[in-house]
Amino acid sequence: MNIAVIGCTHAGTAAITQMAKLYPDARITVYERNDNISFLSCGIALHVGGVVKDAEKLFYASPDQLAELGVTTHMRHDVLAVDTEKKEIQVRNLITGAEFTDTYDKLVVTTGSWPIIPQMEGIELENIVLCKNYNHSQTIIEKAKTANRITVIGAGYIGIELVEAFEQLGKQVTLIDNMERILYKYLDREFTDLTEQALGEKGITIATGQTVTSFEGNEGRVTTVVTDAGRYEADLVVLCIGFRPNTDLLKGQVDMLPNGAIIVDDYMRTSKPDVFAAGDSCAVHYNPTGQNAYIPLATNAVRMGTLVARNLMQPTVRYLGTQGTSGIKIYDYNIASTGITETAAIAAGMNVKNVTIIDNYRPEFMPTYEQVTLKVVYDADSGRIVGAQVLSKVDLTQSINTLSVCIQNNMTMDELSFVDFFFQPHYNKPWNLLNQAGLQAV
Numbered sequence: 001m002n003i004a005v006i007g008c009t010h011a012g013t014a015a016i017t018q019m020a021k022l023y024p025d026a027r028i029t030v031y032e033r034n035d036n037i038s039f040l041s042c043g044i045a046l047h048v049g050g051v052v053k054d055a056e057k058l059f060y061a062s063p064d065q066l067a068e069l070g071v072t073t074h075m076r077h078d079v080l081a082v083d084t085e086k087k088e089i090q091v092r093n094l095i096t097g098a099e100f101t102d103t104y105d106k107l108v109v110t111t112g113s114w115p116i117i118p119q120m121e122g123i124e125l126e127n128i129v130l131c132k133n134y135n136h137s138q139t140i141i142e143k144a145k146t147a148n149r150i151t152v153i154g155a156g157y158i159g160i161e162l163v164e165a166f167e168q169l170g171k172q173v174t175l176i177d178n179m180e181r182i183l184y185k186y187l188d189r190e191f192t193d194l195t196e197q198a199l200g201e202k203g204i205t206i207a208t209g210q211t212v213t214s215f216e217g218n219e220g221r222v223t224t225v226v227t228d229a230g231r232y233e234a235d236l237v238v239l240c241i242g243f244r245p246n247t248d249l250l251k252g253q254v255d256m257l258p259n260g261a262i263i264v265d266d267y268m269r270t271s272k273p274d275v276f277a278a279g280d281s282c283a284v285h286y287n288p289t290g291q292n293a294y295i296p297l298a299t300n301a302v303r304m305g306t307l308v309a310r311n312l313m314q315p316t317v318r319y320l321g322t323q324g325t326s327g328i329k330i331y332d333y334n335i336a337s338t339g340i341t342e343t344a345a346i347a348a349g350m351n352v353k354n355v356t357i358i359d360n361y362r363p364e365f366m367p368t369y370e371q372v373t374l375k376v377v378y379d380a381d382s383g384r385i386v387g388a389q390v391l392s393k394v395d396l397t398q399s400i401n402t403l404s405v406c407i408q409n410n411m412t413m414d415e416l417s418f419v420d421f422f423f424q425p426h427y428n429k430p431w432n433l434l435n436q437a438g439l440q441a442v
Contacts (some may be wrong), residue, residue, distance in 0.1 A: 001026040003102035008037040011279025012110035014305030020069035030073040044137045049165030113280035114241035122215030125222040147236035154240030155173040155182035174205040261294045268313040278304035285321035288386040289342040325404040336400035339387030351380045376437045383412035413441035
């Protein structure tokens with residue numbers, strides 16, 4: 001059996017390592033256009049800020065390790081075309097320029113995503129950079145050495161983490177986003193107000209509700225970011241606007257969302273026989289709404305890649321969907337979220353209610369205690385939990401993993417009220433915070 005894999009980051013690496021173990025007699029061939037694999041891009045800000053000194057530690061697999069599993073990996077090879085009817089792929093060696101055709105019995109498409117690059121005046125100026133892969137991280141670190149005024153465009157997780165890293169390096173930092181609040185997709189206002197305050201106290205300029213319209217420069221280098229509401233001087237601009245799936249190879253051949261994300265079934269199969277897909281190139285089943293959605297996360301990718309291997313020969317293990325569970329640390333705050341926010345639920349026409357608890361996380365008779373804010377969003381009619389967010393200076397983020405399980409299993413607030421959680425004064429109160437949320441909803 002010939003298995004061809006296109007792309008080798010999180011989903012690809014997970015699929016390949018599992019397939020090599022499950023199908024030792026298969027010929028597995030990997031095509032990767034970059035010169036490295038399995039880079040943990042979520043660690044870029046840690047590397048930029050100097051927390052992770054050695055970027056090599058952000059890789060968790062290598063072509064040599066795959067070779068030990070019997071896998072043939074072609075680095076710096078770009079797949080130019082895929083013919084799903086003939087089961088052929090056209091490949092170019094980016095080093096020599098030579099082109100050749102390969103065939104497959106099973107095709108695994110894990111081509112990932114690529115940053116959105118706005119087409120506007122001045123975008124070609126030097127020192128306007130992307131933030132996605134290893135090479136980007138090295139470019140950012142090198143350019144940041146001589147940059148004093150750094151502007152980050154996009155206030156999602158990557159943008160926020162970079163802003164904090166640059167501030168800690170002593171830079172003058174501006175954060176621009178066209179939404180009215182930072183982290184708009186992940187958190188409701190109760191949480192973003194606190195995080196914006198934390199960033200502002202560090203001297204970071206937050207320019208939300210503004211759309212970048214152009215860039216200006218001098219001698220080919222960027223000097224100014226122009227928005228519809230102001231102008232911001234910058235020696236370095238990092239684009240963190242978002243990502244779109246890399247799926248042009250299969251356009252018109254498999255079912256996709258309007259944005260190009262490949263639609264797969266519960267077993268990672270596309271609409272074409274023997275073509276599987278996983279990771280940031282795909283849509284996922286979003287449990288809070290029951291709809292397909294595009295949520296590019298490394299956690300989704302590794303789960304989906306593993307499921308490709310398990311289901312390659314026959315449907316065996318079903319995908320359970322996702323809640324888009326994620327977390328971030330912003331200065332002293334530990335923050336996590338799962339499922340849909342109240343803001344997004346209302347925008348989607350859902351009839352929801354919420355419980356928001358602000359309390360000390362453990363008894364006041366303890367020597368120290370910290371305040372925690374927990375919000376749980378639920379369906380107003382059925383009580384089904386659809387989302388949750390937590391923020392505290394102590395790390396209570398694992399509570400969001402618990403609520404992710406609740407959403408995945410369609411639990412209600414009534415049921416959450418009486419789940420068996422332990423009590424120990426070092427860690428919590430007699431009524432666990434999650435129990436409290438359920439009880440208050442009742």
